[in-house]
Amino acid sequence: MNKYLVNLKVNNMPVSVEEGTTILDAAKKLNLRIPTLCNHPDLSVAGNCRVCVVEIKGARLLAASCATPVSEGMEVFTNSEKVRIARKHIVELLLSEHNADCTKCFKNGNCELQDLASEYRIGDHVFLDLVKPAHKIQDISSPSIVKDDSKCIRCQRCVRTCHELQGISALAVTNKGDHQKISTFLNKPLNDVVCSACGQCINRCPTGALTERNYIEEVWKAIYDPTKFVVVQTAPATRVALGEDLGLPPGERVTGHMVSALKKLGFNKVLDTDFTADLTIMEEGTELLTRLKRALVDKDETAILPMMTSCSPGWIKFQEHMYPELLNNLSTCKSPQQMFGALAKTYYAEKINIKAQDMVVVSIMPCVAKKFECERSEMRDSGYQDVDYVLTTRELAMMIKQAGIDFGKIEEEHYDSILGESTGAAVIFGATGGVMEAALRTAYEIVTGREVPFTNLNIQPVRGMDGIKEASIKIKNVKPEWSFLEGVDLNVAIAHGLANARQLMEKVKSGEANYHFIEIMGCPGGCLGGGGQPIPTSPEIRKKRAEAIYSEDAGMPLRKSHENPEVIEVYSKFLGEPLGHKSHDLLHTHYKPRKRY
Amino acid sequence: METKLKKVDIIFEDDKTISPIGILEKTIKRSADEIILDLIDSGLKGRGGAGFPTGLKWKFTRNEDSEVKYVICNADEGEPGTFKDREILDRVPEKIFTGMAICGYVIGAKEGYIYIRGEYNFLLKSIQAKLDKFNNEMKQKHIDFTIYLKSGSGAYVCGEESALFESMEGKRGEPRNKPPYPTVAGYNNKPTVINNVETLVYTTMICHMGPEKFKALGTTDSRGSKVFSVSGDTPIPGIYELELGMPLNKFVEEFGDGDAKAIQVGGASGHCVPRKKFNDTIIGFEGIPTGGSMMIFNSSRSMYNVLHDYLEFFTEESCGQCTPCRVGCQQLLKGIEAVKRGERSPSYLDDLKKLTNTMKIAAKCGLGQSVGNPFNSIVDNFREEIIY
C-alpha cells in the first residue's frame, strides 16, 4: 500500500516521514534521541512511562512521542522547558519508587533508569521514598530468573514480552493504583507458575527487576579450588554476541578471543558445545530417519510425527506446561549442553583420567533456561549432576572484566581437544533454522549419499527471521536401504519465539499440518536472541548476530556434522552407534507434563 | 429564601403526553444530517465533565466508514460528590434508551451498551425490565437497534472512555493512548459514540423540543441546563437541574448553610473555590466546568482532611500504568502528610505544586491530569490549614 508522506518540524527542523510514523521515529530520522523506557523495538506500544513526552505546538498536553503518530504541519519540540521539567519529574518519580541502591545492583552499569538519572543529573531525591519493604524480598524460586519488585518501574515490557513474543503470560499486571505491580497468578513464586524460564523478560527489563540467577562466585570458587578440574563448554551463539558486552559492536565474531579469555580465567580445559551439537545431529538425524521408517514402512503408530527438536530448554518447559499431549513428538535427544555434560563426566573423564566427582562442568550459554535444565533430575546420567553451573554470555563478560582481561587485545586461541572440534553445522545451531539445516545436511547425505542440493550447502529456505518458516525437500535417488523415502517430500517447519511455536503447535494439534520434522527455538531469532545474551536486543542486533553465525559457518573447513572427526571417534571408541545402547543411556531423555495453568 | 436560580425541568420532566419511544419514532423520520445540525445548533456539550460538543462527536462517528459501530452510554458515575446519573437511570431510563437509539440511527450503529458502575447493581433489575420492553418496542417498530447492559466492578477510572472500552472487552480498565479517539476506534476498535447518561437524555429532549428551547437557557459558552448533585454542608442536599452559567455566589445563597467557606466544584477532580472567590466564579465552560458535583464545606471543616481524602481516593483509583499518575498521586498524598507532621518544610508544598503541573500535562488520561485541580486550589486557598 502506498503511504502518504507527512511533513512536520521537529525542533524547527523539517522532516518528511510516512504517515503513521511516530514522533519518536520521526525525531530519530533527524538524529534526535528522545529518551524512552517502556518502548521496545520488539514490542507493541504502551505509552505508559511517559519519559518520551514532547511538546506539540498548540497542544495543551504533552504527547508521548512513542505513541503519537505525526500529522501534517505538526511542530514538535523535544527539549523545551516544559518537556525538560516534566521529563525530569518523571525520572525523579520513577526513582522515588525504585530501590536505587545502584552500587549493589546486578544491573549496575547496564540500566536504562540509571542512565537517565545520570543524564539528568538527578541529585538528592526531591521526593519521598516510596519503596515498599515487602517489595525488597526477591523471588529467587526459579533456578533461572530473579525477580526484584523493588527495582520495578512498571514499564510492562516483561509483561508484553511474555505475552506477545512468548505467548505465555506467566507475568501480568495486577492490582491498581499504588498497589499496582507486575506479578504472577496469585503472586505465586516464578517457579510455581507456567514460566518457561526463557528469560526473554530479562533481556527487555530496563532495570534490575528481572535478572538471571547468577553463579559467578560459585564458578570462581571452583576455579580456585585445586582439587577440582574445571572444564568449560561454550554454546554456538555465545561467540557472536559476547563482544557486545565487552565494547565491540553487534555481529563481531569473537570465538578465538573467547577461548583465550576462558583459558586466562583459569578453566582447566576450554571445550565446545558445538562438538555435542554435531553429536546431536547424529542422534537426532538418525532418530528422525528411524521414526520415518517406523511410521512410513512399519506403520508403527507409536512412531510419532512430526518429530520436534529438543535443544531449547525453554521450549521444552513450555511444551511440558502447554502441550503435554504432544510430548511424544519431541525428540528424545538431550540438548547439546546436556550431552556434553554427560559425556564430559564419563567418556572424557576416563580419557583424561580425572574422577567424575572431581570434575566441575561449567557452561557458557546464551540462555537462562539452561540453568533450569542442568538442575533437572533427568540430567544426572553420569551419576552426578552432568552440568554443574550455567553462566550466561553476560556473566562470562563480567568475569572477563573482573579478571582485567583486555578482551580486544588478547591473542586468539583454539579449543582444547577432545570435545573441542566442531563443524559449521554446529555453529548454525545458534540461529533459528540452524538445527534444521544441520540435520538436513547430514540426513540427506545419509539417505542419498549426496550433499543437499543447495549452493554451498546453504539451505536458504530455512534461514531468516520469519516467525514461522516452512520448507519441503524432495528426496530423490536414494540409497537402496532408504528406498521407502524415494520421491518423498520431506516437509519441515521452523518456529522461533514461543508465541510462534504456539501457533505451530495448534496447527499440529488440529491435524492441519503434515510436517515430518519441526525445529523450535524458544527465543526470538533462536539462541542468538537467547535470554542470556547481551542487553539490549532488537531485530537489528539479532540480524547482525545471525549474519555472524552464517559467516562463521561458511568459514569452517568442515560443515557437516557427520564429518566431525571427534564425533566419528566418540562413536568408534565409546558410544558405538547413534541410538545405540550407550547413547540411549547418556544422550537421550524423557519429558514430564507440568501444570497447564 | 427567595429563589434566584432558574430551576429547569427537562431531564426529569414527567409529561404523560409524550413517550420516549414516540420521540424516537418521530426523530428517525428526519435525516441524520438534520439531527446533527440541530444538536450542533443547540450547543450541547458533554455532561460528563469534559464538555466535548455532542453534535460533533456524532458527526465524526457518522463519517467513519465501518460496517460495525457502537453507541455506549457511560453510566460509570464515580466522581465523588456525583449521584445525578443514578437518579436519571432510576427515574427516566427510557429517555436514555431513546437518546442511544437516535444516536444509533444517526451514526449507523445497531448495538448500544449501557455500562453501569457496580455500585449501582441494585438498579439493574428494574432497568433491565424497562430495557427489555423498550428493545421489544423497537423491534416491533422495525428499528434495527438493540441495547444491552454491562456492569462495572468498582473502578473509578473506567469512567474514562477508553478505559471503559477496555473493561467492556474483559480487560483491566487502563486508558488507551490517544489518538485514535473513540469516534475512530472505540469499543472493539470500531467507531464508537460514548456519551454520558445526562447527555443522552438531553439529546432526546433536544430532538423532542427543538434546539431553540435548549439554546435559550444558559450562556453563549454554556448552553442549556445541567443536573447538579448538591451535598456537604447544605440543608437541602439532592439533585437539581439548573441553568448553566450561574454565578457561584447565587448558588451558595440558595444551597449553603450560611457558613460556607468553600465549594468543591466538579468533585474530587474539580476545583475548590474559597468564599472570597464566590462572587466572581461562573459555573460553566467559561468559568469552572463541572460534571455536576457541588460539595459545600462550612467553616467547621478541615480542608486538610478534604484534600487528604481526595488524594487517597486518587492514589487508590489511579489505574497505575503511567508514571505521573501512579507515583505522582502517592507523592502528593505522602507529601502533605510529611508537611503536616513537620518532616518537610512548608515550601515542599511548592515542589508538589510544580509536580501537579507535570501530572497535568504528562499523565496519560484525565484522571492523572486533573489531580492538580483540587491540590492546587486547596493548597493555594487554604495553605495554613494544610501546614498547621
Added chain:
Amino acid sequence: MTTELLVKELVEKNGRCRNSLMPILQGIVQKEHYLSEEAMLSVAKELDLSAADVYGTASFYTFLDTVPRGKNVIRVCKTITCHMKGREEIIEAISNHLKIKVGETTHDKKFTLLTANCLGWCHKGPVMLINDEVYPELTPAKTVEILEKYGKEQ
C-alpha cells in the same frame, strides 16, 4: 454446584470470549463471594487465557475479590461527604456489633466489613452497600437493625 460447573454455566451464558470475562467473574463473585484459585483457573481454561491474566484483570476491580469474603459483604462509603455525616460512627457500630475490624470477616463467615470509594449517595450519607443492596441515611442504631436482619437469614 461445583465451581467448575458454575464457570461452565456462566461461560455458556455469556459467551466463550474475552469480552465475556467481566460478567463471568461477576457471576462467580455473586455466587461464591470471591474468586477462588480454582474459579480463576477454570475461567482461564474455558476462555484460553493465562491464569495470571485472569488474576491481573480481577485484581484491578475492587468488587472482584480474590481473597475469601463472607456471605454478606458490607462496604461503607468512605468519601468525605459521608465522613462529614458520621461515617466513623457507622463503622464503629458495625465493628462493635460484628466484632470485626475493617478488612475482616466474621468467624461464621457471614459478614465481611470493607470500605469503598464514593458510592454515589452523597446527599444521603452515610451509606453502605450490603452485597448489591444499598442502605442510605444510616445511623448507628439503624445500621445495627439492618445487620440483625441479615444475621437472622440463613
